[in-house]
Amino acid sequence: MPLRVSFDDFPTLGKKVNGKRLVYLDNAATTLKPKPVLEKMVDFYIGSYSNVHRAVHTLASRATVAYEEARMKVAKFLNADPSEVIFTSGATMGINLVVNSLLRSGILREGDVVLLSQAEHHANLVPWIRLSKFHGFGIAYIEVNEKGVLTEEAILRGKEYKPKIVSVTGHSNVTGQVIPLEFVREVFEDAILVVDGAQLVPHKRLDVKDLGLDFLVFSGHKMLGPTGVGVLYGRKDLLEVMEPFLYGGEMIDKVSFEEVTFNEIPYKFEAGTQNIAGVVGLGYALDYLEALGFDSLEEHVRDLTEYLIEELSKLEFVELYGPLDHSHVSIVSFNVEGIHPHDVAHVLDQEFGVAVRSGHHCAQPLVRALARGTKLSNFPNSTVRASVYLYNTKEDVDVMVEGLKKLKGWFG
Amino acid sequence: MIYSDAIMDYAKLRKYRGKIENAHRIEEGKNVSCGDEITLYLVFDGDRVAEVKFEGQGCAISQASTNVMIEVVTGKTKEEVIEIAKNAENMVLGREFEAGLLGPVLLFQEVGKYPMRVKCFLLPWKTLQIALER
Numbered sequence: 001m002p003l004r005v006s007f008d009d010f011p012t013l014g015k016k017v018n019g020k021r022l023v024y025l026d027n028a029a030t031t032l033k034p035k036p037v038l039e040k041m042v043d044f045y046i047g048s049y050s051n052v053h054r055a056v057h058t059l060a061s062r063a064t065v066a067y068e069e070a071r072m073k074v075a076k077f078l079n080a081d082p083s084e085v086i087f088t089s090g091a092t093m094g095i096n097l098v099v100n101s102l103l104r105s106g107i108l109r110e111g112d113v114v115l116l117s118q119a120e121h122h123a124n125l126v127p128w129i130r131l132s133k134f135h136g137f138g139i140a141y142i143e144v145n146e147k148g149v150l151t152e153e154a155i156l157r158g159k160e161y162k163p164k165i166v167s168v169t170g171h172s173n174v175t176g177q178v179i180p181l182e183f184v185r186e187v188f189e190d191a192i193l194v195v196d197g198a199q200l201v202p203h204k205r206l207d208v209k210d211l212g213l214d215f216l217v218f219s220g221h222k223m224l225g226p227t228g229v230g231v232l233y234g235r236k237d238l239l240e241v242m243e244p245f246l247y248g249g250e251m252i253d254k255v256s257f258e259e260v261t262f263n264e265i266p267y268k269f270e271a272g273t274q275n276i277a278g279v280v281g282l283g284y285a286l287d288y289l290e291a292l293g294f295d296s297l298e299e300h301v302r303d304l305t306e307y308l309i310e311e312l313s314k315l316e317f318v319e320l321y322g323p324l325d326h327s328h329v330s331i332v333s334f335n336v337e338g339i340h341p342h343d344v345a346h347v348l349d350q351e352f353g354v355a356v357r358s359g360h361h362c363a364q365p366l367v368r369a370l371a372r373g374t375k376l377s378n379f380p381n382s383t384v385r386a387s388v389y390l391y392n393t394k395e396d397v398d399v400m401v402e403g404l405k406k407l408k409g410w411f412g
Numbered sequence: 413m414i415y416s417d418a419i420m421d422y423a424k425l426r427k428y429r430g431k432i433e434n435a436h437r438i439e440e441g442k443n444v445s446c447g448d449e450i451t452l453y454l455v456f457d458g459d460r461v462a463e464v465k466f467e468g469q470g471c472a473i474s475q476a477s478t479n480v481m482i483e484v485v486t487g488k489t490k491e492e493v494i495e496i497a498k499n500a501e502n503m504v505l506g507r508e509f510e511a512g513l514l515g516p517v518l519l520f521q522e523v524g525k526y527p528m529r530v531k532c533f534l535l536p537w538k539t540l541q542i543a544l545e546r
Binding site: 339350360410 | 413414415420445446447448449469470471472473526529532
């Protein structure tokens with residue numbers, strides 16, 4: 001079924017930027033927010049807002065119901081149990097929670113090996129790297145090839161390290177590659193599998209049970225939801241034995257001056273007052289996406305990605321990165337020969353109203369790896385990145401491609 | 413548009429590129445948010461900055477800014493250079509500054525309108541300041 005997006009729901013797209021129609025191609029960084037989601041959040045703030053799980057008054061009860069409804073929506077979306085859905089501030093906090101809690105519970109110990117991939121962004125690298133310094137576990141990597149791609153052969157080679165934990169992205173924010181998670185699960189049958197779903201979840205309905213995921217993290221703001229809210233899915237039996245990450249109110253059972261016992265899952269991982277309206281808003285965003293249909297969304301984004309790659313490939317002065325095949329979704333990184341990505345992005349914005357990202361995309365090691373495969377005379381250690389979502393069209397791609405031709409002419 | 417012909421010419425200038433063997437000071441500067449890197453090589457003659465060259469890469473703004481900076485500071489005393497650097501920073505941050513000290517640095521005044529590009533302009537200046545104050 002074709003995707004039916006009401007452009008009235010995205011008034012930002014009707015705004016002019018530098019006198020030009022806005023062409024928003026920075027969806028991998030964050031997405032625009034549909035007006036109906038924002039309006040519902042305003043209604044919630046005005047009519048049902050209070051702190052949750054505490055007071056007995058009417059507003060508190062409405063807020064608690066709305067908050068727990070959002071949890072149930074997410075649980076249904078992932079095919080998880082609501083007790084396995086923990087609200088966080090985003091994917092970054094989700095990873096930090098997993099690493100710290102696994103360590104405190106003795107599930108991850110000195111001498112163990114954690115296998116990451118070279119395609120990770122900093123959120124799934126830095127927490128592991130830093131904590132390995134204090135706790136003495138080892139880190140190994142699944143290597144990317146010269147296009148920044150994780151091949152099945154490379155994934156298989158990771159087996160040599162006998163990892164206790166495998167933590168990988170589901171969809172690279174630089175190369176756009178969707179990682180074959182079924183294959184990863186199959187290869188590392190006994191490992192605890194952590195998936196960074198920051199880029200994948202906005203595009204694909206995942207069944208955590210079917211995929212056999214032990215942990216999955218993602219952020220709400222990359223899927224039409226508000227900023228500052230995200231989700232950690234964790235397998236029940238693991239969550240139950242894990243020590244909390246943050247301590248404070250709400251996550252406790254009994255507290256004396258000497259001892260503390262914890263609340264049950266998921267509450268023991270949600271210390272302090274949560275991002276209540278953010279959680280509720282994420283639920284509304286999910287409703288919005290479900291109404292459009294994830295299958296239609298995925299198909300739309302795949303078609304558009306194919307068109308984007310096709311059109312960019314026609315420009316002989318553009319170098320493209322990533323798999324450039326069926327596994328390549330939404331995100332396309334490239335460089336223009338002789339022009340630095342910042343200059344490309346600046347001119348696209350100022351002269352053509354096109355919003356793209358330039359830089360290392362919080363994935364410095366991966367961008368450096370792309371230098372191995374480059375044919376550019378001077379690889380800039382960064383790329384331009386265009387990323388499409390449900391409200392983008394082929395015209396958006398055309399505007400960017402025309403812009404690239406003109407700016408290449410100007411800069412020479 | 414900040415990409416004036418003059419700025420583009422400075423961006424492509426080769427004169428100050430390269431390494432100085434036996435430089436008195438070598439300073440590396442980096443914009444962590446974008447990955448731009450430069451290395452400045454400085455030769456002093458007493459209290460004066462006698463010669464400066466640089467290696468590295470980055471956007472047209474950071475490259476042009478580096479070339480202009482080297483042109484402007486060569487032959488000046490350290491004290492004068494620090495004064496110029498402060499005024500260059502004030503200019504791009506929209507504060508009061510002394511235009512008479514800046515010469516071709518004034519080409520970059522418009523960069524101040526683009527907060528995301530200010531750091532591109534400032535990369536060489538910050539690197540030089542650190543080199544001189546060390």
